[in-house]
Amino acid sequence: MSGLVPLTVRELKKWVRNPVFLLTGLIQPFFWLALFGSAIDLTKFLGAGLPPGVSPSAIFGGASNYITFILGGILVITSLFTAMFSGVNIIFDRRMGPMGRFLTSPIRRSSIVFSKILAAMVRILVQVVILIAAAFIIPNGLVLAHGFSFEAVLVLVVTVILVALIFSSIFSVIAVRLKDMNTIFGIVNLVNLPLLFMSYAMFPAGIMATWLADAAKYNPVSWAAESIRTVVINGTVTASQVSNVEWWMGSLAILAAGLVLLTYFVAENEIRE
Amino acid sequence: MAVIIKTENLSKTYSGKIKAIDSINIEIDEGEVYGLLGPNGAGKSTTINLLTTRITPTTGTALVNGFDIRKHSMDVRKSIGVVPQDLTTDEDLTGYENLMMVSRFYDVPKDTANERIAKLLNLVDLEEAAGRYVKQYSGGMRKRLELIVGLVHDPKILFLDEPTLGLDVQTRTQMWEYVRDIQKKLNVTIILTSHYLEEVDALANRISIIDHGKILITGTPEDLKSSLKGDIVQMTFKSQEDADVMKQFPQATETKDFGPNIVRVTVKNSDEVLPSLINYVSEKKLTIIRMTVQKPSLDEVFLQYTGRDIRQEDAGDVRKMMMNMRRMRR
Numbered sequence: 001m002s003g004l005v006p007l008t009v010r011e012l013k014k015w016v017r018n019p020v021f022l023l024t025g026l027i028q029p030f031f032w033l034a035l036f037g038s039a040i041d042l043t044k045f046l047g048a049g050l051p052p053g054v055s056p057s058a059i060f061g062g063a064s065n066y067i068t069f070i071l072g073g074i075l076v077i078t079s080l081f082t083a084m085f086s087g088v089n090i091i092f093d094r095r096m097g098p099m100g101r102f103l104t105s106p107i108r109r110s111s112i113v114f115s116k117i118l119a120a121m122v123r124i125l126v127q128v129v130i131l132i133a134a135a136f137i138i139p140n141g142l143v144l145a146h147g148f149s150f151e152a153v154l155v156l157v158v159t160v161i162l163v164a165l166i167f168s169s170i171f172s173v174i175a176v177r178l179k180d181m182n183t184i185f186g187i188v189n190l191v192n193l194p195l196l197f198m199s200y201a202m203f204p205a206g207i208m209a210t211w212l213a214d215a216a217k218y219n220p221v222s223w224a225a226e227s228i229r230t231v232v233i234n235g236t237v238t239a240s241q242v243s244n245v246e247w248w249m250g251s252l253a254i255l256a257a258g259l260v261l262l263t264y265f266v267a268e269n270e271i272r273e
Numbered sequence: 274m275a276v277i278i279k280t281e282n283l284s285k286t287y288s289g290k291i292k293a294i295d296s297i298n299i300e301i302d303e304g305e306v307y308g309l310l311g312p313n314g315a316g317k318s319t320t321i322n323l324l325t326t327r328i329t330p331t332t333g334t335a336l337v338n339g340f341d342i343r344k345h346s347m348d349v350r351k352s353i354g355v356v357p358q359d360l361t362t363d364e365d366l367t368g369y370e371n372l373m374m375v376s377r378f379y380d381v382p383k384d385t386a387n388e389r390i391a392k393l394l395n396l397v398d399l400e401e402a403a404g405r406y407v408k409q410y411s412g413g414m415r416k417r418l419e420l421i422v423g424l425v426h427d428p429k430i431l432f433l434d435e436p437t438l439g440l441d442v443q444t445r446t447q448m449w450e451y452v453r454d455i456q457k458k459l460n461v462t463i464i465l466t467s468h469y470l471e472e473v474d475a476l477a478n479r480i481s482i483i484d485h486g487k488i489l490i491t492g493t494p495e496d497l498k499s500s501l502k503g504d505i506v507q508m509t510f511k512s513q514e515d516a517d518v519m520k521q522f523p524q525a526t527e528t529k530d531f532g533p534n535i536v537r538v539t540v541k542n543s544d545e546v547l548p549s550l551i552n553y554v555s556e557k558k559l560t561i562i563r564m565t566v567q568k569p570s571l572d573e574v575f576l577q578y579t580g581r582d583i584r585q586e587d588a589g590d591v592r593k594m595m596m597n598m599r600r601m602r603r
Contacts, residue, residue: 007374009374010363101375104327104350104353
């Protein structure tokens with residue numbers, strides 16, 4: 001009697017039935033890609049200032065245009081944003097009443113929280129598919145060196161899911177005892193800029209201030225964006241790149257596992273009305 | 274009849290000192306409708322929350338359907354249905370989807386669930402509204418839905434916490450009919466809390482009056498009324514001296530101070546005793562400012578045991594009622 005399946009189905013029904021929620025969630029990442037991704041033309045941006053013989057794409061890890069470079073970052077950011085708001089529904093359930101029903105039902109209390117995390121992951125994966133399709137369609141869009149390999153897709157999907165787990169867990173733990181959703185919105189607003197810009201999601205280390213590039217090394221958002229970027233841009237990867245991706249993804253997996261465990265214990269013991 | 278709920282010195286203390294429930298011992302028989310009557314903050318909801326395992330007791334425990342609420346909360350939850358004070362259905366789902374979701378919480382097989390849901394919807398006349406979103410329901414419809422959500426797993430015990438709070442008088446009497454119907458057709462034990470005397474009088478066959486976390490008296494409505502030992506004459510005098518003299522009235526079976534210069538005198542039969550009471554008053558030269566005679570009623574029982582008029586409590590409910598109404602209207 002976990003309650004996980006019926007509760008996740010409920011979350012997804014609510015998502016699909018709210019057209020504004022559904023569409024904004026799908027359109028917003030597309031704006032990131034179309035506006036931010038197209039805003040910077042690599043050759044204009046770096047061309048004049050580069051030493052002779054160095055091509056702009058070298059700075060961007062071999063990406064032939066900025067959209068190709070930024071796609072990994074945008075997938076991670078989309079996952080991050082959707083995940084950060086998954087905790088809000090816990091507070092909604094508490095304020096609107098369903099929490100009272102859940103707590104007197106013979107279901108695992110953690111399933112209340114994990115249903116939100118699972119539903120967020122489904123939403124994120126749908127957004128990812130749409131984003132990649134959009135990246136191909138827009139003019140001067142995504143260019144893949146060798147197309148998608150099975151491994152590349154696997155790395156992409158797993159990375160996005162790990163990011164979703166990490167951030168939805170953190171924000172669910174915060175939401176478990178909260179009564180006021182404004183607190184969550186406040187925290188999201190506070191942390192999203194540093195998470196975003198203190199990472200390699202938008203810009204490569206090579207054009208960052210040294211202190212920022214150093215700090216960004218420790219940001220999980222960087223690990224995730226770089227993992228996706230490495231496999232998407234290069235198609236086939238060198239041994240050193242493989243070990244980099246393994247290192248980043250391993251760290252993400254350990255972090256995610258720890259946070260999921262923490263969420264489980266907090267939800268089982270601390271969830272209240 | 275078998276005892277289905279038994280509490281053993283059940284207590285709940287908040288923040289180390291506020292005793293919400295103070296060593297309560299009650300026994301509830303299978304098949305009865307048991308009413309817990311008390312003003313706001315008396316401990317009704319805390320008692321329900323303890324018995325339904327929403328909170329854990331500070332000391333003492335209770336057996337619900339034979340299961341200890343401390344050690345076997347999952348088994349307790351499977352045996353009981355709960356209709357909490359606040360609305361719990363999801364507005365963005367249909368009535369049917371709400372019922373189906375809760376059925377799945379209890380692992381009810383799909384066919385059984387469908388069968389049961391059809392029967393329950395019929396019981397509260399919601400068959401036609403079942404496919405509509407709950408946000409389109411009226412206040413009364415939503416309360417009816419709440420009533421049957423707690424029954425999808427065919428529980429042995431149903432807890433109703435203030436089932437008609439915030440409803441208008443007509444809808445309230447309608448709800449009573451539904452509750453009676455449910456009790457009769459499903460043969461379920463019902464534990465009801467309310468601060469509406471009429472509600473408890475209409476539905477319950479046994480009542481406990483609770484105040485300040487303590488059970489003051491338990492019995493059938495008739496028992497409680499006859500426990501008053503007669504009619505009550507309440508008099509306000511000009512001075513406390515006069516009031517004290519009144520307490521010496523020889524035919525009184527009981528006298529009680531009831532505020533400054535106010536005395537309540539219990540007499541066997543007010544129709545016969547009143548003339549001699551008037552004589553006593555003029556003989557002793559007492560000045561009465563106000564005088565009322567009350568035949569035994571649940572109101573009087575409540576007043577006698579809690580020292581408060583239950584109707585004064587209604588004002589405090591307005592805020593909660595408004596909140597519920599607002600939610601229902603959206």
